[in-house]
Amino acid sequence: MIVRWIAALVAFLVVAGVGLVAFGNFSTGIDPGSFFDSEGANSFALILAVALVLAFFVYAVVEYLQTGSFASISRQFDTRTIVLMPLAIAFNIILGQAVGAALKIPIYLDSIGTILVGALAGPIPGALTGFLSNILWTYVVPPPFNSGIAAAFAVVAAVIGILAGLFGRAGWLRPRPDRPMRDLFAGGVVALAVVGFLAYYAYTRFYGTTFEFFNPDNTDLLFSLLGWLILLLFVAFVVGFIGLLFVRRDLTVAYVVIAGVITGSVAALISAPIAANVFSGVTGAGTDFLVAAFRQAGSDIQTATLQQGLLSDPVDKMVTFFTVYLILNAMARRTKARFPQGERLLDDGDDEVLDDLETPPSPQGAPA
Amino acid sequence: MAAVAVGGFVGPLLLVALGVVLPAVLAGVIGQLARLTLLLSLPIAISAVLVNVFFFPGGETVLLRLGPITATAEGLVFALEILVRILAISGAITLFYLTTRPAELVVDLERRGVSPRVAFVASASVQTVPAMVERAGQITAAQRARGLDTEGSAWRRVRGIVPIVGPVILGAIGEVEERTMALEARGFTRPGRRTLLWWPPDSAWERVLRWAVALAVPVLIVARVAGWLTWLP
Amino acid sequence: MLTLEAVSYRYAGARRAALRDVDLELRDGEVLGIVGASEAGKTTLALVASGLAPRAIGGTLRGVVRIDGRDVAAAPMHEMAAQVAIGFQNPATQLSGVTETVFEEVAFGPMNLAVPRNEVIGRTWDALASLRIEPLAERHPARLSGGQQQLVAIAGLLALRPRHLVLDEPTAQLDPAGTDLVAEALSHLSARGASICVTEQKTDLLAGLATRVAVIDAGAIAFSGPADEVLADPRLADLGVAAPSAVRLYRVADAAGLSPVARDRLTAALAEELDVR
Missing domain, CATH: 3.40.50.300 (P-loop containing nucleotide triphosphate hydrolases)
Structure with missing residues (x-):
């Protein structure tokens, strides 16, 4: 057991080290403010993500060599999960393709299935769902549901699945209905503080140096419009969030928001170098105009894709986590409970209901 | 063609590396490939050209000025570079699925030791996508018959998505339980390999070619990282 | 031979047993x-x-399911x-x-x-x-x-x-x-x-x-x-089960006051005509 973890850790460090030495170039152009300005440093998160995925393979191989099976992993893959995964992959591909190609809005919605599987079954099925979604999307699914770029982002999708699995395991997506106002208020403040902090950090570190949304000297019409649009979105989000929290009185809304923002920020860090290095920031989706806008403002490709990601991804993952939470709420308790990680998605009151069960006849008491 | 099938599992970085080489190879390939490739890469290509021609930072040679945006020569050169890259990637992908049936690929992978469960997920996904699209189409038609607005303004369309996507997702999830039981009743949980009825043929020269391609990829990456390829335009 | 002996079963998370003391062969x-x-x-x-x-x-099972006498x-x-x-x-x-x-x-x-x-x-x-x-x-x-x-x-x-x-x-x-x-x-x-x-x-x-x-x-x-x-x-009707068409025909004919011979002929003829067993 420990050997597996050590082997995986060593693999992670070796791959990350080799990656950083081979591709990273930290000696030039590090901006102490953002830390992500140079091309080499920009790939930092990507290299770590690749190392993470490879470390998982090492873990699996060592377990196989030790025990001849993948028991600790396959426990997360019961038949129910195996049946859900193709559906989840289809949700990802169909919604992602529809949103990316048809709607031309700067979000993706291509990870609903990944996050659903992660929450219900665990980090590894979640990661596999994300990874396979993007691989199949590019290499196997025929047009019109084929995307030439998805496979490049398979690592990002895998990490999203891992995060969703961890949030599910931690019980973040458990319903918390009818909480007292005091709790709801506290939850709302905490969630807004996290979002606000990340927004402020992203703004000062990644946007502030290159352009000001409301700089009075800024004569660029595009940026004034963009600034207003973003401000409007933000206001709409805050209003919607508070409304949901207090109308539904469900404290989990706050958890969903934080989970979405964290997942989105991580996804942005990993996907930015891929978008920049492989596709030069152009993916044919609705996000392109954002990249273009940031480049117009003077950012290089690396920075522009990161800026775009930090804007699109947290919003996208927040919407996605929320959708998944709605789906989970619509599922029957019994159905949820049977997934490997399902019991962590049931609300607190359920345990008491279980204790009230009328016990079935005992073997001794049962008449023949 | 199995060489292409198995060789197709290359990562994004490799695709870029191959992107320098592949256009020449693909230049002589027939109409269907060209048409599909163009069709597939068109949206991203247009996007790439527009973004780079007009928003290339630091471009000095001004070609055209349209209000706040300017087209620069540097941007145009860069856009062309990216176009070639996109064509290479989508060309390789198009070639791959023009020559490979998903079912053959999955059977071949399973024969080579991929777990039957992973194989199941892969082939079920490929079949689920069109099935679910069909289902969404039926529900759309039904909702439209009930007077739901699927045309009109953007906001109306977004609102229209909910009654279509909702039933598709929840309906599919509702069937998970029955599918699970049906699979288990047919011995799906038995550990170990299962019997395969058929698999695609694999000739000696295909194997050689496959290894050659697989070896060429790391060589190219090393070459690129080491800077031996800088003489290429 | 498949037998159920005093089998009770309750679904996971359910309040009540869905099967109680079922014996079946x-x-x-x-x-x-x-x-x-x-x-x-x-x-x-x-x-x-x-x-x-x-x-x-999942769920809880009491009792025994046997195939050819072997507990499975x-x-x-x-x-x-x-x-x-x-x-x-x-x-x-x-x-x-x-x-x-x-x-x-x-x-x-x-x-x-x-x-x-x-x-x-x-x-x-x-x-x-x-x-x-x-x-x-x-x-x-x-x-x-x-x-x-x-x-x-x-x-x-x-x-x-x-x-x-x-x-x-x-x-x-x-x-x-x-x-x-x-x-x-x-x-x-x-x-x-x-x-x-x-x-x-x-x-x-x-x-x-x-x-x-x-x-x-x-x-x-x-x-x-x-x-x-x-x-x-x-008793079938009280348990929410509709009797077969042939049985219902028979009863309708009976209720209409047909003689036993006429009733049997009618139901046989109707069954033939409507293709019910």
Whole structure:
């Protein structure tokens, strides 16, 4: 057991080290403010993500060599999960393709299935769902549901699945209905503080140096419009969030928001170098105009894709986590409970209901 | 063609590396490939050209000025570079699925030791996508018959998505339980390999070619990282 | 022989037991019908008898399920699959969803059980032949009608060569023509020695097919016996089960005051005319 973890850790460090030495170039152009300005440093998160995925393979191989099976992993893959995964992959591909190609809005919605599987079954099925979604999307699914770029982002999708699995395991997506106002208020403040902090950090570190949304000297019409649009979105989000929290009185809304923002920020860090290095920031989706806008403002490709990601991804993952939470709420308790990680998605009151069960006849008491 | 099938599992970085080489190879390939490739890469290509021609930072040679945006020569050169890259990637992908049936690929992978469960997920996904699209189409038609607005303004369309996507997702999830039981009743949980009825043929020269391609990829990456390829335009 | 001895079962997370103290015997070569109102426990009984409950879906089981006298509590699901096959009412969810031809779909079960390749092919042709659907072999399973899919699903069970077949409302989603096809296939099978347990709300189907019928109510067996006796029992209506058309005709004629001879002639003639058993 420990050997597996050590082997995986060593693999992670070796791959990350080799990656950083081979591709990273930290000696030039590090901006102490953002830390992500140079091309080499920009790939930092990507290299770590690749190392993470490879470390998982090492873990699996060592377990196989030790025990001849993948028991600790396959426990997360019961038949129910195996049946859900193709559906989840289809949700990802169909919604992602529809949103990316048809709607031309700067979000993706291509990870609903990944996050659903992660929450219900665990980090590894979640990661596999994300990874396979993007691989199949590019290499196997025929047009019109084929995307030439998805496979490049398979690592990002895998990490999203891992995060969703961890949030599910931690019980973040458990319903918390009818909480007292005091709790709801506290939850709302905490969630807004996290979002606000990340927004402020992203703004000062990644946007502030290159352009000001409301700089009075800024004569660029595009940026004034963009600034207003973003401000409007933000206001709409805050209003919607508070409304949901207090109308539904469900404290989990706050958890969903934080989970979405964290997942989105991580996804942005990993996907930015891929978008920049492989596709030069152009993916044919609705996000392109954002990249273009940031480049117009003077950012290089690396920075522009990161800026775009930090804007699109947290919003996208927040919407996605929320959708998944709605789906989970619509599922029957019994159905949820049977997934490997399902019991962590049931609300607190359920345990008491279980204790009230009328016990079935005992073997001794049962008449023949 | 199995060489292409198995060789197709290359990562994004490799695709870029191959992107320098592949256009020449693909230049002589027939109409269907060209048409599909163009069709597939068109949206991203247009996007790439527009973004780079007009928003290339630091471009000095001004070609055209349209209000706040300017087209620069540097941007145009860069856009062309990216176009070639996109064509290479989508060309390789198009070639791959023009020559490979998903079912053959999955059977071949399973024969080579991929777990039957992973194989199941892969082939079920490929079949689920069109099935679910069909289902969404039926529900759309039904909702439209009930007077739901699927045309009109953007906001109306977004609102229209909910009654279509909702039933598709929840309906599919509702069937998970029955599918699970049906699979288990047919011995799906038995550990170990299962019997395969058929698999695609694999000739000696295909194997050689496959290894050659697989070896060429790391060589190219090393070459690129080491800077031996800088003489290429 | 498949027997349930004092079996009670409760779904995971449910408040109440779905089956209580059920004793049941499925003898070799017989067709046993299970009738009851919806939610009475028919499906649960099918799941328990086939081993899916509690293996695949959890829950708590008391009592013993035996195959040929052997307690199967410890046997894993894939071993049960070779002994007892189970079919459900919705044909779409029973197809594996990974095959491109009916032939592969029917072969899916034996392939999973790692039956040697030549035997898989032989079994598959046999299963297709016994339901007379060989012409469908090359078709795509998703492109068939509901009735054809149900036949393919049943063929997939037959290819497992189980000695016991449990079918949960196999004709629920079928039109009359499809129902006739399934009924015909099942009587062929039982004639060839398989033991079959069918849960049904359509008592007409059972009237011509079952040798014995058990009535289930609120998770317990209310009464059971030879098919013609049970299906003519007046208590059926109180338990939410409609009597077969022939029995209802008989009663209507009786109520109208026809003489016994006239009543018998009328019901026989009407049964002939309307093609009910």
